[in-house]
Amino acid sequence: MPTDPLSRVFSALADPTRRDLVARLTLADATPTELAEPYDVSLQAVSKHLRVLEDAGLVSRRREAQRRPVHLEAQVLDLMTAWIERYRRQAEERFARLDTVLAAMREDPSPGHDSSAEPLPVATRPAPAAPRRRRTGGTT
Amino acid sequence: MPTDPLSRVFSALADPTRRDLVARLTLADATPTELAEPYDVSLQAVSKHLRVLEDAGLVSRRREAQRRPVHLEAQVLDLMTAWIERYRRQAEERFARLDTVLAAMREDPSPGHDSSAEPLPVATRPAPAAPRRRRTGGTT
DNA sequence: ATCGTTGTCAACCAGATGGTTGACAATGGG
DNA sequence: CCCATTGTCAACCATCTGGTTGACAACGAT
Numbered sequence: 001m002p003t004d005p006l007s008r009v010f011s012a013l014a015d016p017t018r019r020d021l022v023a024r025l026t027l028a029d030a031t032p033t034e035l036a037e038p039y040d041v042s043l044q045a046v047s048k049h050l051r052v053l054e055d056a057g058l059v060s061r062r063r064e065a066q067r068r069p070v071h072l073e074a075q076v077l078d079l080m081t082a083w084i085e086r087y088r089r090q091a092e093e094r095f096a097r098l099d100t101v102l103a104a105m106r107e108d109p110s111p112g113h114d115s116s117a118e119p120l121p122v123a124t125r126p127a128p129a130a131p132r133r134r135r136t137g138g139t140t
Numbered sequence: 141m142p143t144d145p146l147s148r149v150f151s152a153l154a155d156p157t158r159r160d161l162v163a164r165l166t167l168a169d170a171t172p173t174e175l176a177e178p179y180d181v182s183l184q185a186v187s188k189h190l191r192v193l194e195d196a197g198l199v200s201r202r203r204e205a206q207r208r209p210v211h212l213e214a215q216v217l218d219l220m221t222a223w224i225e226r227y228r229r230q231a232e233e234r235f236a237r238l239d240t241v242l243a244a245m246r247e248d249p250s251p252g253h254d255s256s257a258e259p260l261p262v263a264t265r266p267a268p269a270a271p272r273r274r275r276t277g278g279t280t
Numbered sequence: 281a282t283c284g285t286t287g288t289c290a291a292c293c294a295g296a297t298g299g300t301t302g303a304c305a306a307t308g309g310g
Numbered sequence: 311c312c313c314a315t316t317g318t319c320a321a322c323c324a325t326c327t328g329g330t331t332g333a334c335a336a337c338g339a340t
Contacts, residue, residue, distance in 0.1 A: 007154050014151035015328085016144060019223070026230035032287060045329055047288060052327095066286045066337050074231035077224050083159070084217050084224075090166040091214035155298085172317060185299055187318060192297090206307050206316045 005057065009080055012056035017041075018049050022058060025072035032068065145197065149220055152196035157181075158189050162198060165212035172208065 003011070013019055021035055036046040050070055053059045057076045061068045143151070153159055161175055176186035190210055193199045197216045201208045 004156060006159070007156055010150050011154035014147050014154050016147055017328095019146070023227055023230075026227045026234060028234070033285090041328085042330065043287070044289090044331085048328070051288090063336095066284095068287065072231055074228050077228045077231075081221065081224055081228070084221055087163055087166045088214050088217045088221070090163075091212055094166060094168070157298095173315090181298090182300065183317070184301085184319090188298070191318090203306095206314095208317065 006079060006083060008056040009058065009076055012052050012058055013080075015049070015052075017046075018053055021046075021049060021053065022072060025059065025070060026074070029069045029071045032070065035070065146219060146223060148196040149198065149216055152192050152198055153220075155189070155192075157186075158193055161186075161189060161193065162212060165199065165210060166214070169209045169211045172210065175210065 013022070017039060024030065024035065032043060032047055032050060035050070036043045039046065050059060050061070054061065058073055060071050060073055062071065153162065157179060164170065164175065172183060172187055172190060175190070176183045179186065190199060190201070194201065198213055200211050200213055202211065
């Protein structure tokens with residue numbers, strides 16, 4: 001229930017219909033009936049989808065006579081972009097670091113370290129708690 | 141089942157534990173046991189999470205003695221970024237267009253329009269109350 | 281005042297999801 | 311050869327999800 005915001009956004013966009021709704025709402029606000037028109041499901045179903053999007057902060061609804069136009073709140077997308085980019089970048093850096101280490105090893109092959117043959121001590125270190133023993137690693 | 145790739149990726153990242161797994165894997169490959177260590181769930185549960193991530197193409201597993209190191213495949217993140225950015229940009233363009241229209245209206249207040257107080261006729265048009273037919277039953 | 285249109289709420293159902301425990305496959309160390 | 315370690319598979323369970331239908335709330339029109 002009190003699912004964190006990021007989970008809600010990802011979850012909201014994990015459905016093709018909801019992604020399509022978002023896509024269409026980038027073009028213009030629209031009412032539930034209009035939004036439902038192209039799909040082969042009941043208006044109620046679409047209403048539920050809209051609720052999910054609203055709970056995720058992706059859309060807002062205002063009241064306007066009988067209709068309730070839905071409006072896209074695109075800023076929330078930035079939340080995801082931020083997360084994704086952060087870790088994509090981090091993954092890239094890891095590769096860069098790994099290259100560096102490999103290069104260094106090639107130049108100075110002094111593996112005087114414990115025989116534990118940790119091949120990529122910097123970039124590959126997994127977790128601190130585990131009985132790290134050796135990591136019979138392939139040199140990739 | 142044959143859920144589309146994008147849905148699988150979004151869905152995979154809609155879980156905090158799985159996002160954390162991804163985050164940690166940006167730092168280094170790791171085995172399931174190592175990955176499971178910080179969480180308060182069984183190894184089997186983590187194994188399931190990893191399967192979800194694998195099905196989404198976010199990680200790969202290789203075999204290495206008894207262990208199965210998990211490796212992050214960060215490219216897949218680009219899939220999401222592409223989707224998000226596309227529609228974020230589209231939403232922005234819509235705002236830009238809207239500004240243009242508003243500016244034009246200010247310069248050339250060609251009124252005559254019914255006083256229907258539709259403040260944003262172009263970009264916001266939720267539709268002219270068209271006699272949209274009801275969603276007659278199933279298009280099997 | 282009543283009716284038609286629009287949309288939400290409620291109850292219900294089938295299937296997916298996340299967790300559990302127990303069994304067992306795979307592999308290297310003794 | 312046997313066993314300990316590592317991880318997956320299988321069955322089971324509770325909950326969430328997306329869909330349905332039916333009722334009804336809100337509002338404008340007549």
